[in-house]
Amino acid sequence: MSELNDEKYEEIVMGLIVSGGNARSLAMEAIQAAKAGEFDKAGTLMTECEEALTEAHNIQTELIQKEIRGEHVQIMLLMVHAQDHLMNAIVVKDMALEIIDLHQKIK
Amino acid sequence: MKNIVLFCAAGMSTSLLVTKMEKAAANEGFDCKIAAYSLNELKTYGPDADIILLGPQVRYNLDKVKTELPEKPVVVIDMRQYGMMDGKGVIEMVHKVLGE
Numbered sequence: 001m002s003e004l005n006d007e008k009y010e011e012i013v014m015g016l017i018v019s020g021g022n023a024r025s026l027a028m029e030a031i032q033a034a035k036a037g038e039f040d041k042a043g044t045l046m047t048e049c050e051e052a053l054t055e056a057h058n059i060q061t062e063l064i065q066k067e068i069r070g071e072h073v074q075i076m077l078l079m080v081h082a083q084d085h086l087m088n089a090i091v092v093k094d095m096a097l098e099i100i101d102l103h104q105k106i107k
Numbered sequence: 108m109k110n111i112v113l114f115c116a117a118g119m120s121t122s123l124l125v126t127k128m129e130k131a132a133a134n135e136g137f138d139c140k141i142a143a144y145s146l147n148e149l150k151t152y153g154p155d156a157d158i159i160l161l162g163p164q165v166r167y168n169l170d171k172v173k174t175e176l177p178e179k180p181v182v183v184i185d186m187r188q189y190g191m192m193d194g195k196g197v198i199e200m201v202h203k204v205l206g207e
Binding site: 014015028032077081 | 115116117119120123162163164165166167186189190191192
């Protein structure tokens with residue numbers, strides 16, 4: 001990552017946080033929609049959630065591939081935090097699908 | 108002096124935005140105090156705020172925060188501005204919401 005300056009790297013990491021965080025928010029909003037009986041809205045929100053997660057994944061993959069190519073990726077605390085956001089988003093997404101399904105069964 | 112309080116999941120990425128906002132505020136001579144906390148600390152730091160800003164990653168808590176502090180202006184930070192760490196843009200939005 002030597003060719004990346006700090007500001008550019010910060011921007012990439014923020015991209016990871018924003019898309020991961022957005023995916024998590026969308027999944028939570030989908031659960032809230034399902035709770036209110038709005039299952040179509042929940043479905044749309046989950047599709048948007050998947051898209052946001054894909055975006056985050058792409059950023060992540062790009063960084064991992066850089067490292068594999070021998071371009072060392074600098075690890076800063078903010079990057080660790082970004083991984084936290086991403087992992088959280090993936091878990092919440094999986095759980096959201098189950099919870100929405102449960103709401104549907106209850107109705 | 109305006110007290111601007113930002114909340115996100117851990118108060119970490121938002122802290123980065125705070126430093127950019129402080130710089131933008133200093134540049135235009137805007138007298139304010141800006142701080143970032145975890146949403147868990149809403150009860151501690153929320154009541155003293157003039158405006159509450161939420162990180163886009165905790166957007167789904169908007170209704171909860173509004174219920175908790177019904178008299179406060181609560182705004183979700185624009186995702187694009189957040190990603191770009193656009194301190195100046197967020198300060199402009201704060202002015203607008205506070206009607207300045």
